[in-house]
Amino acid sequence: MRKVLLLSLVLASPLAIAGPQCTTAERSQWQDPQAFQDQLKAQGYQINKFKVTDGNCYEIYGFDKDQRKVEIYHDPVTGKAVKTEIKG
Template sequence: MRKLLLLSLILASPLTFAATECTTADKAQWQDQDTFQADLKGQGYEIKKFKVTSGNCYEIYGHDKAGKKVEIYFDPVSGKPVKSNVES
């Protein structure tokens, strides 16, 4: 059974494991991380964790102004959300 599970994971589509890709722009074009976070806080977000992903995104974990848990990936150039998970 374990061999079957391992084989199915190996043969799984690479898209299954693909990270969210936000931009291919040079990092010189990205918004300043501190300014970006300050802008989000000004919009009512409480940021528990902020990171730059391998897919060239700014990612936050925290809460929105309604207090719902959020995980949001942002394009670091435009600042627009690319993918989000919001607690229902």
């Protein structure tokens, strides 16, 4: 019984921490990743880590213009923030 419970928890865990789904658009419609990051930097963001998520988002980890630690998921087509977490 414990093995079944443990297995179900392990299999369900990725779903619990999965990020948002940002777009279903073809990658040819996405903004250039470097140009997108340059735009954010021009707005005062410091990007420590940038990645493309399984939910087709541009995800950044870093600091906003107020030096608050942030994790932000962006729609790579529009650039709009889909989910923002301010860490401190």
